[in-house]
Amino acid sequence: ASQEIVTEVVVLGAGPGGYTAAFRAADLGKKVVLIERYDTLGGVCLNVGCIPSKALLHTAAILEEVKTLGTMGVTFGEPTIDLDKMRAGKEQVVAKLTGGLAAMAKQRRVEVIQGTGRFEAPNRIAVAQPGGPVRILFDHCIIACGSAPMKIPGFPHDDPRVMDSTDALEIADIPERLLIVGGGIIGLEMASVYSALGSTVEVVEMKDQLMPGADIDLVRALEKVIKKRYGTIRLETKVAQMSATAEGIKVVFEGKKPGEEIYDKVLVAIGRRPNGKLVNAEAAGVKVDQHGFIKVDAHMRTNVPNIFAIGDVVGGPMLAHKATHEAKVAAEVIAGMPALFDPMTIPSVAYTDPEVAWMGLTETDAKAKGIAYEKGVFPWAASGRALGIHRDEGLTKLLFDPETKRILGAGIVGPNAGELIGEAVLALEMGADMEDIGLTIHPHPTLNETIGLAAEMAHGSITDLL
Ligand code: FAD
Numbered sequence: 098a099s100q101e102i103v104t105e106v107v108v109l110g111a112g113p114g115g116y117t118a119a120f121r122a123a124d125l126g127k128k129v130v131l132i133e134r135y136d137t138l139g140g141v142c143l144n145v146g147c148i149p150s151k152a153l154l155h156t157a158a159i160l161e162e163v164k165t166l167g168t169m170g171v172t173f174g175e176p177t178i179d180l181d182k183m184r185a186g187k188e189q190v191v192a193k194l195t196g197g198l199a200a201m202a203k204q205r206r207v208e209v210i211q212g213t214g215r216f217e218a219p220n221r222i223a224v225a226q227p228g229g230p231v232r233i234l235f236d237h238c239i240i241a242c243g244s245a246p247m248k249i250p251g252f253p254h255d256d257p258r259v260m261d262s263t264d265a266l267e268i269a270d271i272p273e274r275l276l277i278v279g280g281g282i283i284g285l286e287m288a289s290v291y292s293a294l295g296s297t298v299e300v301v302e303m304k305d306q307l308m309p310g311a312d313i314d315l316v317r318a319l320e321k322v323i324k325k326r327y328g329t330i331r332l333e334t335k336v337a338q339m340s341a342t343a344e345g346i347k348v349v350f351e352g353k354k355p356g357e358e359i360y361d362k363v364l365v366a367i368g369r370r371p372n373g374k375l376v377n378a379e380a381a382g383v384k385v386d387q388h389g390f391i392k393v394d395a396h397m398r399t400n401v402p403n404i405f406a407i408g409d410v411v412g413g414p415m416l417a418h419k420a421t422h423e424a425k426v427a428a429e430v431i432a433g434m435p436a437l438f439d440p441m442t443i444p445s446v447a448y449t450d451p452e453v454a455w456m457g458l459t460e461t462d463a464k465a466k467g468i469a470y471e472k473g474v475f476p477w478a479a480s481g482r483a484l485g486i487h488r489d490e491g492l493t494k495l496l497f498d499p500e501t502k503r504i505l506g507a508g509i510v511g512p513n514a515g516e517l518i519g520e521a522v523l524a525l526e527m528g529a530d531m532e533d534i535g536l537t538i539h540p541h542p543t544l545n546e547t548i549g550l551a552a553e554m555a556h557g558s559i560t561d562l563l
Pocket residue numbers: 109110111112113114115132133134135139140141142143145146147148150212213214215241242243244262263283372375376407408409410415416417418419420448
């Protein structure tokens with residue numbers, strides 16, 4: 098027998114976009130239903146994305162860091178690694194967070210319905226359940242159905258030796274030879290993990306640089322470190338063929354570095370595709386483009402006035418912090434508040450070793466688009482703190498408007514770059530200029546100090562580094 102629930106707001110998908118929207122709408126007094134097909138809340142980010150990857154990356158960073166202690170007279174033996182315990186440790190972190198979300202939903206009386214939801218009309222979604230569908234009648238809906246890893250047609254994705262990011266996070270084993278297809282953030286983060294655990298990692302990327310979109314100077318600093326640790330890195334090269342053989346996964350490369358190799362495992366991390374086509378949005382009249390993206394305006398409203406969409410499914414950088422901010426806008430607009438998604442910038446962070454973080458304008462982009470800028474670059478080789486932690490490969494770069502001297506963009510590479518970029522994001526949002534940043538007293542000796550020093554370099558108040 099089918100069941101019917103009448104609600105003010107229904108949220109489809111419980112990732113960082115969906116749960117944030119549901120909680121905000123409930124806090125604003127709305128009756129909310131949250132639909133999720135999996136048995137835990139949190140979506141990709143908490144279950145198979147940001148959180149488990151960072152738990153593994155922290156372990157990886159320590160494994161690499163202890164090796165630098167040789168110069169301080171401390172050496173360790175080979176680490177012993179228990180993968181079952183590592184997996185359990187990672188899962189414990191995830192479970193704590195997803196369990197916390199379930200409690201927060203309960204506290205707010207957000208009704209969670211488990212099952213796959215599909216639109217039937219502009220105000221009705223049916224959620225498939227073993228005993229027959231639950232129909233949810235709503236005033237407003239927020240679509241937050243997220244994205245999934247992209248596959249390459251014709252490649253043996255069904256072979257367990259060909260992994261996507263979810264498989265890679267399971268660390269079923271430590272392959273001797275691992276190929277990462279796609280030199281973007283997700284691929285390179287998993288490369289950091291497996292390399293630290295002992296795999297020989299190779300990377301193939303179609304574009305002419307790793308981490309396309311990031312400032313090339315930052316990428317070079319990362320490359321300098323990983324070239325010493327990894328096997329071959331192929332740029333401007335694509336995988337033409339991949340086949341499963343008894344010896345391993347055979348890969349044929351075409352382009353700048355052609356060749357044929359056999360790997361124990363391959364991680365395909367070539368990007369993510371939005372889930373827009375999976376919710377039967379047409380039944381509600383919501384337009385979904387050919388890729389699966391749903392277009393929204395600055396209020397996060399789709400072409401159907403009572404239906405909103407947020408997160409990975411609406412395009413833009415596929416990042417959790419973008420999803421959560423869009424989520425609050427959608428919930429607030431539904432509650433009648435004058436909210437708008439209009440950030441000056443959305444920061445990007447690769448939690449690789451070293452980390453790469455950037456926000457606003459990049460120098461690569463400024464050059465390509467002919468945008469005038471002044472820059473301040475502070476090499477970490479001149480930072481006492483960076484030397485003290487044996488990490489002098491880092492770099493802090495700030496770009497300023499030549500007229501107003503306001504900050505336009507920032508890029509940082511080095512340990513903790515992801516933490517450090519926050520100051521630059523705030524500076525951009527607040528319209529801070531070179532002097533605001535340069536005259537702000539940063540604590541010494543910190544890595545954070547390099548931001549103040551880069552501003553001083555741009556200002557010309559310091560010129561001599563050492
Ligand atoms: P999702 O998190 O994808 O959630 C969508 C939810 O909707 C899912 O739970 C899905 O099951 C559910 N759903 C979909 N369709 C239906 C349906 N029809 N019925 C019911 N439920 C449905 N971002 C960062 O900002 N920082 C990071 O460090 C970071 N690391 C990442 C690492 C990895 C390995 C990956 C894969 C991603 C990472 N991301 C990171 C990206 C981040 O995970 C996503 O941007 C974020 O999860 C998007 O949130 P969302 O709410 O739009 O969708």
